[in-house]
Amino acid sequence: MKTEFIIEAALAIQQTILANESTLESLDREIGDGDHYINMKRGATTVAEMQADLASLKPDEALNKIGLKLLSTIGGASGPLLASFFMSMAKVLKENGDESNLKIAAAFAGGVQAIIQRGKAGLGEKTMLDVLIPVSNEFVLQATQNNDIKLICAKLIQTAEQGMLSTKDLIATKGRAAGLGERAIGHIDPGAKSCQLMIETVCHLLLKP
Amino acid sequence: MKTEFIIEAALAIQQTILANESTLESLDREIGDGDHYINMKRGATTVAEMQADLASLKPDEALNKIGLKLLSTIGGASGPLLASFFMSMAKVLKENGDESNLKIAAAFAGGVQAIIQRGKAGLGEKTMLDVLIPVSNEFVLQATQNNDIKLICAKLIQTAEQGMLSTKDLIATKGRAAGLGERAIGHIDPGAKSCQLMIETVCHLLLKP
Amino acid sequence: MKKFINKVDNILVESLSGFAKAHHDLVELHLDPNFLTRTNKAQNKVAIISGGGSGHEPLHAGYIGYGMLDAACPGHVFTSPTPDQMLMAAEAVHADKGILFIVKNYAGDVMNFEMAAEMLPFEHATVLTSDDCAVVNSTYTTGRRGVAGTVIVEKCVGSLAETGADLQACKALGDKVNHRTASIGVALTSCTVPAAGRATFDISDTEIEMGVGIHGEPGRRRETMRPADEIIGDCVEAILMDFKTRQLQPSKKHEALLLVNGFGATPLMELYLIYNTAAKLFNLHNLEISRSLVGNYTTALDMAGASITLCLLDDEIKQHWDSPVHTAALRWGK
Amino acid sequence: MKKFINKVDNILVESLSGFAKAHHDLVELHLDPNFLTRTNKAQNKVAIISGGGSGHEPLHAGYIGYGMLDAACPGHVFTSPTPDQMLMAAEAVHADKGILFIVKNYAGDVMNFEMAAEMLPFEHATVLTSDDCAVVNSTYTTGRRGVAGTVIVEKCVGSLAETGADLQACKALGDKVNHRTASIGVALTSCTVPAAGRATFDISDTEIEMGVGIHGEPGRRRETMRPADEIIGDCVEAILMDFKTRQLQPSKKHEALLLVNGFGATPLMELYLIYNTAAKLFNLHNLEISRSLVGNYTTALDMAGASITLCLLDDEIKQHWDSPVHTAALRWGK
Ligand SMILES: Nc1ncnc2c1ncn2[C@@H]1O[C@H](COP(=O)(O)OP(=O)(O)O)[C@@H](O)[C@H]1O
Ligand SMILES: Nc1ncnc2c1ncn2[C@@H]1O[C@H](COP(=O)(O)OP(=O)(O)O)[C@@H](O)[C@H]1O
Ligand SMILES: [Mg+2]
Ligand SMILES: [Mg+2]
Ligand SMILES: [Mg+2]
Numbered sequence A, B: 001m002k003t004e005f006i007i008e009a010a011l012a013i014q015q016t017i018l019a020n021e022s023t024l025e026s027l028d029r030e031i032g033d034g035d036h037y038i039n040m041k042r043g044a045t046t047v048a049e050m051q052a053d054l055a056s057l058k059p060d061e062a063l064n065k066i067g068l069k070l071l072s073t074i075g076g077a078s079g080p081l082l083a084s085f086f087m088s089m090a091k092v093l094k095e096n097g098d099e100s101n102l103k104i105a106a107a108f109a110g111g112v113q114a115i116i117q118r119g120k121a122g123l124g125e126k127t128m129l130d131v132l133i134p135v136s137n138e139f140v141l142q143a144t145q146n147n148d149i150k151l152i153c154a155k156l157i158q159t160a161e162q163g164m165l166s167t168k169d170l171i172a173t174k175g176r177a178a179g180l181g182e183r184a185i186g187h188i189d190p191g192a193k194s195c196q197l198m199i200e201t202v203c204h205l206l207l208k209p
Numbered sequence C, D: 001m002k003k004f005i006n007k008v009d010n011i012l013v014e015s016l017s018g019f020a021k022a023h024h025d026l027v028e029l030h031l032d033p034n035f036l037t038r039t040n041k042a043q044n045k046v047a048i049i050s051g052g053g054s055g056h057e058p059l060h061a062g063y064i065g066y067g068m069l070d071a072a073c074p075g076h077v078f079t080s081p082t083p084d085q086m087l088m089a090a091e092a093v094h095a096d097k098g099i100l101f102i103v104k105n106y107a108g109d110v111m112n113f114e115m116a117a118e119m120l121p122f123e124h125a126t127v128l129t130s131d132d133c134a135v136v137n138s139t140y141t142t143g144r145r146g147v148a149g150t151v152i153v154e155k156c157v158g159s160l161a162e163t164g165a166d167l168q169a170c171k172a173l174g175d176k177v178n179h180r181t182a183s184i185g186v187a188l189t190s191c192t193v194p195a196a197g198r199a200t201f202d203i204s205d206t207e208i209e210m211g212v213g214i215h216g217e218p219g220r221r222r223e224t225m226r227p228a229d230e231i232i233g234d235c236v237e238a239i240l241m242d243f244k245t246r247q248l249q250p251s252k253k254h255e256a257l258l259l260v261n262g263f264g265a266t267p268l269m270e271l272y273l274i275y276n277t278a279a280k281l282f283n284l285h286n287l288e289i290s291r292s293l294v295g296n297y298t299t300a301l302d303m304a305g306a307s308i309t310l311c312l313l314d315d316e317i318k319q320h321w322d323s324p325v326h327t328a329a330l331r332w333g334k
């Protein structure tokens, strides 16, 4: 992994978030408080503006800096969760290195683990974890099998999509939608949607010829 | 004048007010605060409910009682003005008697005079007085000429109508609409409208075969 | 119309009953005729009585208590009270030093209070409040309307009365505060009078009513919605112009009280934003904001919008503004 | 959307600046990261810090001052603040007896305060408020939401801290007050988040949202608009049921505090009407309302609607509710 790629990914993610304003906004309006798009936009824009500061850093340093920045920028539920993700991913990368897809997958899994710990949620609670846990598992599996990055990306896009869609029929037991009971059914979780979009964006970047 | 007629007139006026809800309400909404219909309805209904109490009284006593009751019932600008009208009219009747149209016209004029004194307004200020002053003048004139009550009524209906319509093109210099300046132009004054309606109602009663 | 109402005809009494129950330490409610008095009748002071149409809460009942009003007479929604209310209230609270009526300058309020005054068996005087400078040329009118500045008048006069000052002194201070005060309001939406069941005026999503009255009366003009600072700029301008016309503009730094008043449906967040800009703008014109009040103090039911009130302070007004007050809606120093 | 706004991104700072200017005797504003502290730093006491998304004004900054909060951390509108704000606030107000965070129970608030707590170089504890009983079966959820009852918790804990009580005692009282408190809200209209520019939810002229959250989150159910007493009856019922479930219902006459809270666009007149009915209904169930608070204390921007909060009093809670407080939004005895 290169810091250059991290920056490129950050810019692409910003574009994706901006392009999905109405989707993200209405999802959080339906079963939340309507600010998820604004939160994600604030975070994505801030990271995009860090380009110059990040360029000279090592990848793990860059990710850690992004995490710290997100922590003081996003707020809400998604802020500390995404921040924890990047800071923990950075930590694993720093300790283990980033020379193989497997090491990167392990770092990704470490990031997801931090979200689980921070939010005390698991699979099936109608949160971003319904995207992140399957994606993390799939990533590790694919990398263990030593598959080509193109194949890995294709798989992860698909897994993320499935995870995101799976939140639709769930009752929420974590996050703001937990207050809704049955009324949450039929609505996709906004955090799951934004995570799916971000994963897809990064994978598309990697798939680019 | 008989107390019986006063009661009959009160009931008829109540019907008229109720039937003109939307007209009175929207006129006061346009250039006032929207409560003129409610105020008039409250007053008219209260008087209509006084039937039993009034029946045994002499006409001047009945009118005075109506005035006093209105004073504590209507509120707003129209309350003290209409109350003053009835109390003063009663006073003149008591002093002068009510045996001729001229004496009744004089009492009516006395009532209007009380409104002028209380509200410190005159003709052309876009208030109920733009109906009441011409009607009072015409009433006295017609009665002086010893005209038949049918003719008098026909004249008064016409005068009231003209007076009411005349308020449309005026700037208000008294009452709530005085704050509006030019913006009051094009709107009929609600108090002028309700007075015109009440006069018309009483005249129609007198015109009934 | 969606409101927390049972029957339109009962809303006033039900609401007053709740108010009296919630503040039983401060006020006592009398019904039919309706008026509210201080729980602990003040002794040997001018009794201060105010009143007016309901729908402007906390005005006036919210200002009953030590250092402010002795009684309040609430009329029906937006309709001035009737003389019997004022007479009974005066009877209940007079304390041998006369009665001072504080009346917002509307034809209905003026006439009803006037008739009460004529029948009053006590020495009495009246302060008419007329702080609304929305109507530019008031020469052809019955005078300016009384709006949020009334709160400042009631606070200062109430404070002075508490010292045992006589009727004429109280009236003089009330007149002075009123004279040194100017207000202007802006509506974003109309209010809805419960009995009418529909909005008093129609206003589109891109319009505002500049100079609106506290009953939703039309104001100076209908305008296009603009950034807050522009709207506030125009309001400040109107107040400064009014002070200038009345030769009140200060030639050097002068202390002032700034009241940013919500009409009922405007979030506190926006009121403080308005305050922020207004204070800055007044500062540019020698007006140093040394006293402030921000919140819903003279409302127009559920209208979205706000008014800005400036009162030119002097030592006397400052003293009476700062003095202790203990009412449902205004409380400090006690 | 019509609001007094210049640029959506600036509304928070402009509003906070106005607040700090209007209440410069009480609070000091720090920007970037944003937090507000008491003007006179308290000595030798537990420092009480709260915070949360903005848009609930006067919560929390309006409760900074003697007898209540030492600092508040406002997030963006309806978005919980970030840990750096809490850390800086703690740094500014800690006074050698530790830091107590009072946090409304929302995932975002909880996690942000938690991360701040983990980094805090001082002794610390957290009280989570969770008074909203709108969600009937909360076993499958992360727990109830913190709403208007938070004000009661902040008042009582603030009072205790002022006596020099230690961190554990403050936390214990906060937990107790929270435990003995239940709230439920009803929305007549949606709120509009400035940055979103449109209503959070659609609701027709004949519908209400029963059990709505203070961010406009959907509640128990969408219902048809009905007379106030029926709606209030259901709210009271929900609170009584909650007390029953939690074995808190009193078997004989018991004193309680009733807070009727407006969400931002509901006239005081209606809030007092609600209070009137609610007090009567609770009385029928052994709950004697001996303390009251009626007004806009925990708002949801410009939402029309109200919440009812009941707190079962005991001598300790009563003492700390009655004790002097001097903040922008709550003031008595000082
Ligand atoms: N405990 C949790 N664990 C994992 N994800 C969570 C948790 N709580 C909330 N989320 C995620 O956060 C998203 C909401 O984020 P956002 O709208 O930015 O914050 P908030 O809910 O505070 O307004 C939810 O859609 C959900 O995916
Ligand atoms: N000074 C006055 N002299 C005569 N009529 C007046 C005066 N002021 C107001 N009015 C009349 O009162 C009417 C308004 O009555 P109403 O709506 O019941 O009271 P308010 O204006 O207090 O709401 C006006 O339309 C006008 O005809
Ligand atoms: Mg959200
Ligand atoms: Mg009217
Ligand atoms: Mg009126």
Ligand SMILES: [Mg+2]
Pocket: A033, A035, A076, A077, D053, D078, D079, D080, D108
């Ligand atoms: Mg949020």
